[in-house]
Structure formats: C-alpha cells, structure tokens
Amino acid sequence: MQSKTAAPQRLDWEEDGENRSARWRSESGNPPPKRLVIGHDQMTADHAYRLACEGTAILWRGDFQNARQLLQALARRIDNKPRKAKKPAEETSPVDAFNLHRLAQSQRARTLAMLILPLDEQYAIPLRRAPNVKEACEEAYGPPDEASVVSLREVLGLIGAHEWRKKGVEIAALGERIHPYYGVFSPVRGEYIDLVANQPLPSRELAFDIGAGTGVLAALLAKRGVERVVATELDARALACARENIARMGLQRQVEVIETDLFPAGRAPLIVCNPPWLPARPSSAIEHAIYDPDSRMLRGFLDGLAAHLTPGGEGWLILSDFAEHLGLRTRAQLQEWIDAAGLKVDGRIDIKPHHPRAADKADPLHAARSAEVTSLWRLVAA
DSSP, X not given: OOOSXXXXXXXXXXXXXXXXXXXXXXXXXXXXXXXXXXXXXTOOHHHHHHHHHTTEEEEEOSOHHHHHHHHHHHHHHHHTSOOOOOOOGGGSXXXXXXHHHHHHHHHHHHHHTTEEEEEOTTSOOOSTTOOXXXXXXXXXXXXXXXXXXXXXXXXXXXXXXXXXXXXXXXXXXXXXXXXXXXXXXXXXXTHHHHHHHHSOOSOSSOEEEESOTTSHHHHHHHHTTOSOEEEEEOOHHHHHHHHHHHHHTTOTTTEEEEEOSSOOSSOEEEEEEOOOSBOSOOSSGGGGGTBOGGGHHXXXXXXXXXXXXXXXXXEEEEEESHHHHTTSSOHHHHHXXXXXXXXXXXXXXXXXXXXXXXXXXXXXXXXXXXXXXXXXXXXXXX
C-alpha cells in the first residue's frame, strides 16, 4: 500500500503520437512499469506473455471481458511452465520450500500485474463491456480525484472484496455476519474464533482485543457477556471496518474501537491477541494480517502483557504453529519469549484447521499445512 504522505506515483507513456500521464495505483507497492505497449483484442496470449515476462506493461484498450480471458491465459502459461528439476523432498528443508513458494508467488504476481487498465476521473473503466467498479474503487482508494491506471488483477481483487463486503462472512459462533473491508483479513478461517468462543472467561468486566482487524473477536467477547471491550488497531481500513461491524451488530455501547499501537491505557482481567502467524515480510496490504516481520507484534504483545493484566488476569494468545513446521520459528523460541516477558503458560487448547488447503496434497507447503495446529495459549503473570 502506498504511503499516505508520499506523492502519488505516475505513469508516463506515448500513445497516438501524444505524451500521456496518469496516476499509478498499486496496493502491492509495485513501481510504475518502465516500458509500455498498447493492448488490443487482436493481441495473442503468447505475445502478451512474452511482453509480461520481459517486464513490459500492456495498457488495454480493447474489450474488458477479452482482457479477463487474456489474464486467465497468462496465468495458465505461468502455472504450466516447466519447472527446474526439484530436489527430492527429503533434501528440501521446510524453510527453503517456503521461500521458494513465496518467490514463485511473487514472480507470478508481478508478471500478471503487467496487464493494466485505465480508470477515468470517476473510477469508470472506459472499455467495452466493463463493469461498474466505482463503489469498489471508492472503498479501497477513497473518493475519486484523477485519471489513473491499475493492473487488471488488482481491479478484480477490488471487485471480489466489494462482494465480500456486501454479503459478509457468516460467523457461526457469533450468529452474525462480519463484513470485511478491502485490505482487512477476512475471518474465513473459523477455528481461531471457535477457540475464543469455547474458552471459559476469567471475567466479564473488561477485556482488551489487541489488533482488532474486522472486530470479530471483540464482537464475540461482547456477545459472550463481557460488559466492556476495548479493541485496538493502527490500520485505518481495519479501524473503519471494525467500527462499522460493531455498529451493525448494535454493540457500540459495549465495544470501543480505538487507534493505538498494541495496548490501550490501563489494565484488564482478559487481554486477547491474534497476531499474524508468520515471521516474514508482507508484500501487500492484505498480507499484514499473515506476516509479522521479526515477530514484532507477537513479541510486543508478550513483552507488554504482564504490565496490562490485573492481578489474576489472563492473556489469550491465539497462534498457529505453522511457522514452526516451516522452520521459521521454534516452540523453544516462543517459550523463551514467554519466560522473558515474565509470563507463564496456565493452559492451552488446540484445534486442527479445517480449511481446504490443509488437505491439498498438490500445495507445495502441504507437509506443513497438514501438520498445523492453532492454539489458544492462556498466559498469566509469573
């Protein structure tokens, strides 16, 4: 995501003998392409693929639906490209497999992002058979201001996020729908919610929810009878998303969503945190909910927890051990951080993920995914 304070980047090109310029948009932070050609309905997928692999952007001027088909054809060529001979599984470490997988995904994303579209000053796509994306763009980018260019892949992501936001995600433990914003992690993996729903509460007086995201855990605590919940967030989209979800469920008197880094002022008998699970660098806005560079949020939560718990209070750390199976973090290292923070483990409940990727043997990270366990760690001051 581009910085709020940085000047918008621009893409300059020549077309029909004229010099043209438009704002460049990229939620993944990709720089404007240095080379550009105009794409049309007669362009073959093989030609487009060669251009994209070379780093040449294709500004589409043809039919929108043809552009979608072209993007699918590019994806097939990437996915069917012969791979170099792989080492036997026993010779590839889990961390190497993870790094190779991320590298391949990054290269795939960069190549597909080479097919770009124009947006006019009102977020209309001036192409035949183009959908109305004004609302989706406003939700992600804010009010329209000037003409811009953006990858077709990002536009399709905006459309998908807009649909999720409209219909919401059914949360069985809540008996409600949560409506995620673009760039805010959707609570589609329900196992961590079930952990919070089933763990006995140490108190119903007050709880802190650290890193609220969509507000799903804060809402769940309120539904379980916690009289006051203070949910914290730093991301502007997540703040707005959590506040809207809380208001939609009529929980604003119980739940306050505030902008702060990690802990609010004061102490509470229950503090809940579901930090990003993998200590790696995110490459896009949505990945901030998955990747936590150097485990900064996890360690920040642990280091500050004891000072914010009331006597006898509990900290609930909801964490997958996926990073351990990938070799990115060890259980011993996590225990060392807990000990160093002046905490002790007073109990733990585990649950196996039930999302489709855990059973997909074709997934390059299947060995780690199939062994993954999500846990709720009950932490107390030592």
